[in-house]
Amino acid sequence: MSDLTHLTISQARTKLRAKEITATEITEAYLSAIERANPTLNAYVVVTDDKARDMAKASDAKLAKGEGGSLEGIPLGIKDLFGTEGIHTQACSHVLDGFKPHYESTVTANLWADGAVMLGKLNMDEFAMGSSNETSYYGPVVNPWRRSRLDTVVMPTTHQGDGGFVSAGGTRTARTLDNAQLVPGGSSGGSASAVSALLCAGATATDTGGSIRQPAAFTGTVGIKPTYGRCSRWGIVAFASSLDQAGPIARDVRDAAILLKSMASVDPKDTTSVDRPVPDYEAAIGKPIRGMKVGIPREYRVDGMPEEIEALWQQGIAWLKDAGAEIVDISLPHTKYALPAYYIVAPAEASSNLARYDGVRYGLRVPGKDIVDMYEKTRAAGFGREVKRRIMIGTYVLSAGYYDAYYLQAQKVRNLIKRDFENAFAAGVDVILTPATPSAAFGIADEDMAADPVKMYLNDIFTVTVNMAGLPGIAVPAGLDAKGLPLGLQLIGRPFDEETLFQTAHVIEQAAGTFQPEKWW
Amino acid sequence: MSVDLQTVKRVARLARIAVSEEDAERMTGELNAILGFVEQLNQVDVSGVEPMTSVIPMAMKKRPDVVTDGSKAADIVANAPATEENFFLVPKVVE
Secondary structure (H helix, E strand, C coil): CHHHHHCCHHHHHHHHHCCCCCHHHHHHHHHHHHHHHHHHHCCEEEECHHHHHHHHHHHHHHHHCCCCCCCCCCEEEEECCECECCECCCCCCCCCCCCCCCCCCHHHHHHHHCCCEEEEEECCCHHHCCCCCCCCCCCCCCCCCCCEEEEEEEECCCECCCCCECCCCEEEEEEEECCCCECCCCCCHHHHHHHHCCCCCEEEEEECCCCCHHHHHHHCCEEEECCCCCCCCCCECCCCCCCCEEEEEECCHHHHHHHHHHHCCCCCCCCCCCCCCCCCHHHHCCCCCCCCEEEEEHHHCCCCCCHHHHHHHHHHHHHHHHCCCEEEEECCCCHHHHHHHHHHHHHHHHHHHHHHCCCCCCCCCCCCCCHHHHHHHHHHHHCCHHHHHHHHHHHHHHCCCCCHHHHHHHHHHHHHHHHHHHHHHHCCCCEEEEECCCCCCCECCCHHHHHCHHHHHHHHCCCHHHHHHCCCEEEEEEEECCCCCEEEEEEEECCCCHHHHHHHHHHHHHHHCCCCCCCCC | CCCCHHHHHHHHHHCCCCCCHHHHHHHHHHHHHHHHHHHHHHHCCCCCCCCCCCCCCCCCCCCCCCCCCCCCHHHHHCCCCCEECCEECCCCCCC
């Protein structure tokens, strides 16, 4: 039955509708895959097996009557940031200890309305703050990808009894997997690891500075952060409200399009949800890109970027050119200021959003001698190091006397970053192609990153600009590095032009193929 | 700009996070590394640039001023660490 986990969403959808398989069968296949793999990969923090079985049964009843929704019977993993009614929702933080909301986020409600089955809640960096999934209260997630080494193996010379040589020997190459555990990226590390290791058909994720696209790139999966306002933020634990957006991580471009269609909606409960109908993203897949203008921003060529990333980028350019696109060099002059501006805006918004965790309304409470002492002890015990660091930075930059120098300056720079993109699009560029990350996945407990928080932040250097400007961005796997690890390319589009991203990403996918880790877990 | 130990302790107080002497010392270094990194924003000429208020231009949605929700006090206090008769319980704040 485990081969059912190899089906993409679009393949499973066809087989479910044709009654070749049942939702119960495919759900059971995923539940047993999770049972075997999760002790090693730690992608799920909670497995909702009873609920999954009930939902699958309900889907089977609908499918039998030919009534299924667009995701009927498709088993999905849900990032722990999404509020799920009656089910563990902790943003992988200790401060939300025991929290089970009495409401359902709009995005997950949309998925269930379309017939999807919930397998469980996925691990993530605490409050989505991190780029390696190591800040989770539930421990790090392991990337199903491992480095491998190309060895030259000397073929033995075969000797025959009569003393004559029949084989003169020679050499061949073989790949050997390295044992070192790598991070899946973050903050949606559980989502990326689970999709890559076939522990769900697809997953929800969120992206504030790169948290969908960076882990997708690190695991050979497809991740799209839609335009700000496309998916409702209602019921999703808030990190930085002007940057947060939900989106899917999937095995291929088509599956990402299917998932986004269901997740996106117009929601009166979120005042930043945009009043425009959700298009059929899947319809964009397969459309030719002949004549499309693809911008290549020179500022994304950064110092110290590995040769392989540059080579991948050139390969991407060549693929799009071969498909008939016109390649144009562009300049986005304020690119280098996006990351520092982000590290003012995001912590400022986070310090305000996370003020609600006070030991009174939900989650953890540590008793104190008075109410302020209770607040301080609760927050000291409930938040991890990275979260505290960001709350502190946010509190400092918003404090009296510093607001203009930091926050206001950052919001002005943010407008300049957005204007750079507007100028490029006004000049006729349809889509922008960049690398997704400055490196492949790195090791768990990497010493350089642990010693300097800024080093970890640099992971988001290519993705964070997109959040600052509110634009849609997709990461699509494009190849493997010399150590056999996946690398991704990023496409950035005009506001609400996710269709062009799916259309163009599919061209890259057709040329590059899809990538599966060798199973060792 | 950089912060000293006293400033870190003051900010921790503002943020309502208890910090030990050791935490505060470690955070001073970390915060200064981040503040050093964001310092480069001062190089940008922002004269005549408005601060961003909305990343996607849109009019704020309004809804009719009618009751759409309510009468679920039990749901609201359900996750609280301490409650009594649908009230949140906190340590005594008034003498």
